[in-house]
Amino acid sequence: MSETKPYRIHGATGDWEVVIGMEVHAQVISNAKLFSGAATAFGAEPNAQVSLVDAAMPGMLPVINGECVRQAVRTGLALGAQINKWSRFDRKNYFYADLPQGYQISQFQYPVVGEGEIVLDLEGGRTKTVGIERIHLEQDAGKSIHDQSPTRSYVDLNRSGVALMEIVSKPDMRSPEEAGAYLRKLRTILRYIGTCDGNMEEGSMRADVNVSVRRPGEPFGTRCEIKNVNSVRFVMAAIEYEARRQVDILEDGGTIDQETRLFDNVKFETRSLRSKEEAHDYRYFPDPDLLPLEFDDAFIEECRASLPELPDAKKQRFIDELGLSEYNASVLTAEKETADYFEALLAEAAKKQGKSLADVARPASNWVTSDLFGALNKLGKSIEESPISPAQGAELISLIADGTLSGRLAKDVFEIMLETGKGAAEIVEERGLKQVSDTGAIEAAIAKVLADNPDSVEAYKGGKDKLFGFFVGQTMKAMGGKANPAVVNELLKKALNG
Amino acid sequence: MSATDLTELTVAEMRDGLKAKRFSAVELTQAHIRAMEQARVLNAFIVETPELALEQAKAADAAIARGEAGPLAGIPLGIKDLFCTKGVQTTAASKILEGFVPTYESTVSANLLRDGAVMLGKLNLDQFAMGSSNETSAFGNVLNPWRGKNGEHLVPGGSSGGSSSAVAARIVAAATGTDTGGSIRQPAAFTGISGIKPTYGRCSRWGIVAFASSLDQAGPMARTIQDCAILLKSMCGFDPKDSTSLDLPVPDFEKALTGDIRGLKVGIPKEYRVDGMPAEIEALWQKGMDWLKAAGAEIVDISLPHTQYALPTYYIVAPAEASSNLARYDGVRYGLRVVPENGSLIDMYEATRAAGFGREVKRRIMIGTYVLSAGYYDAYYVKAQKVRALIAQDFENAYKSCDVILTPTAPSAAFAFGAKSADPLSMYLNDVFTVPASLAGLPALSVPAGVDADGLPLGLHLIGRKLDEETVLKVGHVIEQAAQFTAKPEKWWVK
Numbered sequence: 002m003s004e005t006k007p008y009r010i011h012g013a014t015g016d017w018e019v020v021i022g023m024e025v026h027a028q029v030i031s032n033a034k035l036f037s038g039a040a041t042a043f044g045a046e047p048n049a050q051v052s053l054v055d056a057a058m059p060g061m062l063p064v065i066n067g068e069c070v071r072q073a074v075r076t077g078l079a080l081g082a083q084i085n086k087w088s089r090f091d092r093k094n095y096f097y098a099d100l101p102q103g104y105q106i107s108q109f110q111y112p113v114v115g116e117g118e119i120v121l122d123l124e125g126g127r128t129k130t131v132g133i134e135r136i137h138l139e140q141d142a143g144k145s146i147h148d149q150s151p152t153r154s155y156v157d158l159n160r161s162g163v164a165l166m167e168i169v170s171k172p173d174m175r176s177p178e179e180a181g182a183y184l185r186k187l188r189t190i191l192r193y194i195g196t197c198d199g200n201m202e203e204g205s206m207r208a209d210v211n212v213s214v215r216r217p218g219e220p221f222g223t224r225c226e227i228k229n230v231n232s233v234r235f236v237m238a239a240i241e242y243e244a245r246r247q248v249d250i251l252e253d254g255g256t257i258d259q260e261t262r263l264f265d266n267v268k269f270e271t272r273s274l275r276s277k278e279e280a281h282d283y284r285y286f287p288d289p290d291l292l293p294l295e296f297d298d299a300f301i302e303e304c305r306a307s308l309p310e311l312p313d314a315k316k317q318r319f320i321d322e323l324g325l326s327e328y329n330a331s332v333l334t335a336e337k338e339t340a341d342y343f344e345a346l347l348a349e350a351a352k353k354q355g356k357s358l359a360d361v362a363r364p365a366s367n368w369v370t371s372d373l374f375g376a377l378n379k380l381g382k383s384i385e386e387s388p389i390s391p392a393q394g395a396e397l398i399s400l401i402a403d404g405t406l407s408g409r410l411a412k413d414v415f416e417i418m419l420e421t422g423k424g425a426a427e428i429v430e431e432r433g434l435k436q437v438s439d440t441g442a443i444e445a446a447i448a449k450v451l452a453d454n455p456d457s458v459e460a461y462k463g464g465k466d467k468l469f470g471f472f473v474g475q476t477m478k479a480m481g482g483k484a485n486p487a488v489v490n491e492l493l494k495k496a497l498n499g
Numbered sequence: 500m501s502a503t504d505l506t507e508l509t510v511a512e513m514r515d516g517l518k519a520k521r522f523s524a525v526e527l528t529q530a531h532i533r534a535m536e537q538a539r540v541l542n543a544f545i546v547e548t549p550e551l552a553l554e555q556a557k558a559a560d561a562a563i564a565r566g567e568a569g570p571l572a573g574i575p576l577g578i579k580d581l582f583c584t585k586g587v588q589t590t591a592a593s594k595i596l597e598g599f600v601p602t603y604e605s606t607v608s609a610n611l612l613r614d615g616a617v618m619l620g621k622l623n624l625d626q627f628a629m630g631s632s633n634e635t636s637a638f639g640n641v642l643n644p645w646r647g648k649n650g651e652h653l654v655p656g657g658s659s660g661g662s663s664s665a666v667a668a669r670i671v672a673a674a675t676g677t678d679t680g681g682s683i684r685q686p687a688a689f690t691g692i693s694g695i696k697p698t699y700g701r702c703s704r705w706g707i708v709a710f711a712s713s714l715d716q717a718g719p720m721a722r723t724i725q726d727c728a729i730l731l732k733s734m735c736g737f738d739p740k741d742s743t744s745l746d747l748p749v750p751d752f753e754k755a756l757t758g759d760i761r762g763l764k765v766g767i768p769k770e771y772r773v774d775g776m777p778a779e780i781e782a783l784w785q786k787g788m789d790w791l792k793a794a795g796a797e798i799v800d801i802s803l804p805h806t807q808y809a810l811p812t813y814y815i816v817a818p819a820e821a822s823s824n825l826a827r828y829d830g831v832r833y834g835l836r837v838v839p840e841n842g843s844l845i846d847m848y849e850a851t852r853a854a855g856f857g858r859e860v861k862r863r864i865m866i867g868t869y870v871l872s873a874g875y876y877d878a879y880y881v882k883a884q885k886v887r888a889l890i891a892q893d894f895e896n897a898y899k900s901c902d903v904i905l906t907p908t909a910p911s912a913a914f915a916f917g918a919k920s921a922d923p924l925s926m927y928l929n930d931v932f933t934v935p936a937s938l939a940g941l942p943a944l945s946v947p948a949g950v951d952a953d954g955l956p957l958g959l960h961l962i963g964r965k966l967d968e969e970t971v972l973k974v975g976h977v978i979e980q981a982a983q984f985t986a987k988p989e990k991w992w993v994k
Contacts, residue, residue: 053603057827059596060583060605060706062741092823098844103826284871286880289712289820291742
């Protein structure tokens with residue numbers, strides 16, 4: 002692995018380093034909201050999933066949803082983080098139309114999860130460890146809708162009270178690439194363990210990005226926070242823009258104002274939302290409606306036991322035990338769905354062929370990463386939407402393994418599978434695509450090819466070795482493409498050289 | 500039995516009379532509806548619900564006939580207008596909630612209805628339960644049925660002033676109150692009735708308009724300790740909808756009233772001998788000690804050294820929580836909305852809250868906002884929480900040498916309207932004896948024990964160990980028996 006050059010912003014007066022930290026808001030997967038029994042599904046009619054508590058009716062009280070706590074603890078464990086058996090909910094007070102209580106219930110001083118870490122997979126197989134500062138649970142707000150009427154705003158409280166995990170990184174990232182890798186890796190882990198669906202378009206995952214610049218080796222500069230960036234691409238673009246903006250200011254002799262900024266995803270630039278002076282005084286204090294959140298070691302162990310194999314461990318196992326290449330292992334574990342698909346296909350293929358997983362893993366991984374991914378790419382479909390099930394894929398690669406299909410035939414069969422949804426064996430049977438290894442039939446075809454092309458035979462024998470390919474092609478053509486290429490080669494050599 | 504006689508009965512007598520079919524629940528309710536109509540000048544009710552009450556009374560009679568009567572079947576009650584009542588306007592005595600009709604029933608009022616109680620209406624109170632004289636209600640002052648020696652009107656105490664007035668005036672058999680710093684006990688003392696604030700967490704807060712969440716606690720107000728015990732049993736109980744509700748069995752409080760307090764140690768805190776306390780209250784306190792000693796209890800001197808910090812602590816903690824709890828009244832979803840022309844969202848908030856909240860509520864929101872704000876939080880709120888812990892510790896220490904604590908309920912008898920409302924500090928001082936128990940979350944009651952020189956009722960105050968309502972009620976019952984408080988307000992409002 003080669004050392005690559007650190008990311009630098011080249012200014013007029015020299016190079017600058019960017020320092021990045023991130024606060025990711027991840028919507029917790031749970032049936033009910035953090036403090037009420039209302040449902041959390043995305044896409045419901047406005048205000049259809051609002052309980053009396055979510056609407057902050059007089060006298061309503063929050064009651065913690067244990068499932069959300071479990072999910073936060075599982076997330077903490079997956080990030081190797083400190084789990085705090087005692088934590089507390091605070092109120093963050095501010096007025097907004099989509100914040101019915103006039104405060105958000107959050108964990109300010111005592112979060113449920115403390116320090117952990119996350120290993121980023123960077124280009125060229127490099128890795129980097131980024132520290133996690135904390136994870137806390139908090140309520141989401143509702144949604145204000147300003148574009149439905151010229152004079153009025155509407156409020157949809159479906160999201161009001163939905164549980165969020167705020168995952169705060171340390172300021173350990175030093176390039177847009179690392180920030181992108183962080184977000185992707187975090188998303189992968191959350192999806193693996195099923196604590197957040199990671200769907201950034203639907204807002205299930207949003208990032209607040211803290212950006213500052215400095216001369217390499219110098220202390221941290223003043224940071225700006227870019228709020229609510231909702232894609233990996235935008236996060237990277239926002240950092241690139243913001244770092245350059247800060248460098249330009251500093252090089253012009255200015256200073257950076259600590260402020261909150263927005264990313265404009267049309268113009269690809271950041272702009273000021275509010276300055277430090279305009280920052281809210283949230284008047285945090287412990288929520289008197291809730292007791293401190295306490296649980297025991299048994300609860301933590303139960304959470305730990307519920308965790309599936311994590312992506313890094315899976316990747317290592319694919320390399321060590323299945324003999325996959327680093328690249329294939331990486332690609333196949335980057336998304337939980339891909340890994341699930343591959344492992345299902347692998348198990349099926351091994352069973353069909355009566356071999357061990359390791360014995361079938363390499364061709365299976367190659368087929369998934371090249372043929373299947375290529376096809377899905379063309380179709381614009383995700384692996385969950387794959388028209389070919391893992392069992393169907395296993396059937397196809399097993400037909401290659403047992404010599405029924407040549408590589409070329411297999412590609413044809415795969416195309417037909419994609420079109421018709423039929424199984425490989427069925428297609429082979431129906432269309433007679435079975436590879437012919439019967440030497441008699443091939444010998445007859447070769448004899449005919451040689452008889453039809455006496456000039457070429459002469460030329461070949463005169464030393465034009467390259468013509469061998471011509472004979473192979475003619476023989477295959479005569480066999481309708483179904484001849485076993487290895488057998489054709491062997492018999493041709495015998496016929497020509499013999 | 501005449502209608503007047505029916506309204507004079509205690510809850511226990513009504514219960515027994517209904518069971519023995521000496522009168523029906525409908526008759527009992529009708530008698531009270533009539534009393535309610537006659538006493539409108541007291542302004543104890545914000546909403547009267549006579550039709551609903553009669554329906555409930557009919558249902559109670561039917562249940563009694565079937566032999567399935569609940570423990571409160573047919574008992575006519577008033578519900579403080581801080582409890583959300585399904586289908587009946589609930590305002591917390593504030594303009595900001597005028598017209599608000601909940602779609603849900605508070606746990607405490609639902610418990611009472613479950614046990615067969617009849618609701619006569621929603622009782623007036625200090626706005627958002629903030630006040631000690633019922634002068635801050637947006638729906639007008641409540642008059643104390645007791646009047647001054649020159650016939651001048653007096654405050655009924657607060658914040659449960661509608662409750663105290665209605666119970667004392669025999670309009671309702673009993674009422675619900677809520678107590679954050681003394682709001683059950685002080686009005687009970689001012690009107691010659693009993694009231695108990697149970698241990699924090701005994702009664703669910705679900706559906707009670709919140710004032711200060713860590714202090715608010717519901718409790719009954721009635722004319723006898725036994726009646727308080729009967730009601731308290733129905734009101735209490737674990738509620739999974741309130742995270743601070745205690746998951747403990749509810750004792751049969753009535754059974755605790757044995758009269759036997761022999762060997763019990765009654766603590767007298769020296770710090771409660773405040774400067775300027777009227778001699779007659781001092782004397783009543785001594786009388787209380789004498790009665791208990793005569794009944795076989797032992798009087799012991801105790802010290803609650805942080806008492807002097809209780810009021811300032813309370814007036815930081817309660818407003819802090821209130822400033823946050825009352826943020827939801829923003830004109831967006833329910834209640835009052837005032838939209839200035841071409842106004843922004845912020846303008847709407849400001850106009851709505853300016854028009855909707857009364858002066859005292861605004862004062863407390865401002866105090867609370869201030870003590871929680873950046874730069875002041877540690878000096879006020881954090882410090883207050885520490886002192887609060889010390890006050891609770893004081894009580895724990897004291898209960899190593901005594902079983903219950905006896906003090907006066909309030910430093911004065913009921914006062915005239917306007918006597919203290921111009922000076923918030925003198926008003927706040929009214930809670931000097933009740934606030935410490937609230938901060939410590941302890942059960943405490945007030946029992947009428949005598950009258951002052953003007954013939955106005957005075958109460959004695961008992962503070963118990965956490966969860967020991969039974970001792971508090973038992974000792975209160977002994978005082979009640981000894982004091983033989985039979986004075987009643989003259990029904991000057993009945994023409």
